Amino acid sequence: MLESTDPRPASGRTISWRARLALALFVLMAVAVVAITNNLLTSRFTQSTRNRAELRLTLFGANLVSELQRNSIVPQLLARDPALIGALNSQDYSQSTQRLLSFVDEIGAASLMLLDTDGRAVAATDRNRLGEQHRQAPYFIEAQRSGGTVFTMLQREAGGYRFAYSRRIESQSNLVGVIVVEVNLQKFERAWAGISDALHVTDSTGKIILATEPRWRGLNEQIALQREPPTSAIQRAIQATADWTALPADAYLEGEAVMRVSARIPFHGWSITSFTTYASVREKVNGVLALEIMGFAILLALAFYALSRKTALRMALFQRESAELRALNTRLQREIAERERMQKSLAVAEQTLAQSSKLAALGEMSAAVSHELNQPLAAMKTYLAGASLLLRRNRPDEALASFGRIDDLIGRMGAITRQLKSYARKGGDQLAPVNIKDALVSAIAMMEPQLRQRHVRITRALPDNPVMVLADQMRLEQVIINLIRNALDATRNVSDAQIDILLSAGETATLTVRDNGDGIQDLESLFEPFYTTKQPGDGVGLGLAISSGIVGDLGGRLTARNAEAGGAVFEVQLPILSEEIEAAE
DSSP: OOOOOOOSOHHHHHHHHHHHHHHHHHHHHHHHHHHHHHHHHHHHHHHHHHHHHHHHHHHHHHHHHHHHHHHHHHHHHHTTOHHHHHHHHHTOOTTHHHHHHHHHHHHTOSEEEEEOTTSBEEEESSGGGTTOBOTTOHHHHHHHHOSSOEEEEEEOTTSSEEEEEEEEEEETTEEEEEEEEEEOOHHHHHHHTTSSSEEEEEOTTSBEEEESSGGGTTSBHHHHHHTSOOOOHHHHHHHHHHTTTSOSOSEEETTEEEEEEEEEOSSTTOEEEEEEESHHHHHHHHHHHHHHHHHHHHHHHHHHHHHHHHHHHHGGGGHHHHHHHHHHHHHHHHHHHHHHHHHHHHHHHHHHHHHHHHHHHHHHHHHHHHHHTHHHHHHHHHHHHHHHHHHHTTOHHHHHHHHHHHHHHHHHHHHHHHHHHHHHHOOOSOOEEEEHHHHHHHHHHHTHHHHHHHTOEEEEEOOSSOOEEEEOHHHHHHHHHHHHHHHHHHTTTOTTOEEEEEEEESSEEEEEEEEOSSOOSOSTTTTSTTOOOSOTTTOOSOHHHHHHHHHHHTTOEEEEEEOTTSSEEEEEEEEBOOHHHHHHO
16 A cells, blocks of 8 residues: 655645635635625615606606696687587587597597587597497586586596596586597507506506506506516526615515606696616626626636646646556556456346346246136136036026136136236236226126125225226236135125225226225235235235236236225226327227
């Protein structure tokens, strides 16, 4: 064993530790400078962004007020128009709509509408509204009661709001009609859609009446923000990383921190609010931070360059160690070659072990054949005795039926031998859609002689619709027969023997076989091959092992437990066959 010594002098090791400490202090200083710069610049750029947002809100609010004031004068002018007053008095409205159309382009209103004393639209710039009844409309009722211009705000059924000015029209101090001017405030929403901020206008009650987000209309701000789609934990983590330069947020919009700025509009207690992202602040701050980090990176690169020069001078001291490493590599190559030869020997041993495993499987299969053929042989014996009795009683037709069942059992014995071969080999038969109800009926018919002989009460709970699974019907019947036979053996010493069979379909197809016997003594060893509690000659302990293997090959699971009221419960769960897969089959 070779000993390795450090050829570097103690002074060199001291310099190395001093250099590392200096680098650590330099990194800490760089982090502190970046953090301080981040806080200062974030505060400064955030205030600048907030000031611009406040100025923008003042301008938007002034535009809204200007539009409302300009439209508020229109009803007062149209209420004095002689042509409209004359049309209301004479009830000749043939020229009234054209008269209103001549005003709408000049005024810039959304629409104009002339109502008679009954609230019927007798003239309108929107011809589709002619003849509409507005007797119950607030702008019609309030205009009748008021002597001046009335402002009304109505919520549309499709969402959003309508804004209208209305004024009564008088002729010789008598009410002859009402003029309604709808204000087009939706154009501001369309204009706001072109900016990056989210905006909304609320009335005196706090209800949102105009917004860049249509789903906000009709809600208050708190509820509107709560209705924003939630973000996942990963998105929140990514967002938190992206917002590291932002100050504590005023609000969160779609999971992103935003700056909330609000201003009052001098009209009916309205206010306008904007939500500005910190994207511009982050861009400016990150630009400065990038320059700082780049400068520190250059200084750090120079420091590493100086250290690398020292390392290059020390490389000569390590040449001897390199020679020793080359010699060590040569020894390792020899060891690797030796291990490769050992691996080849291990592969030969593995092939021998696999052949031994096949021989062991053949031994298990021979024992399984003797076990599985006992069932059809016992049934054949019963049918032969019954056929002999029927022939003596001169009932040949029924005896022929028994012979037919014996022929079926012979075919089944051949199928069992083929299945047990596949149990030892894993696979071989093609799977097809199978109705578990049909397999259950066939299995019970197979066990009918034993059931009659034992006087066991069988209760079945089956669904009306087929329960389809992807399986081999013969192997599935084999599982059911094994479970029923185990239940028969378990109730051998019970006076009132009963077996319950339940079939249900949900996410999986579940077949439950329950008995009222003595229960299961050892649940852990139940499905192991050659484990049995029967007397010698009654069984070899392969039935449940084979059944568990078949169910596992079909993608299902076979479980067992003791029932609370006594007895054992076996449950087979198989994947349900969907209609799409069945149609494809």
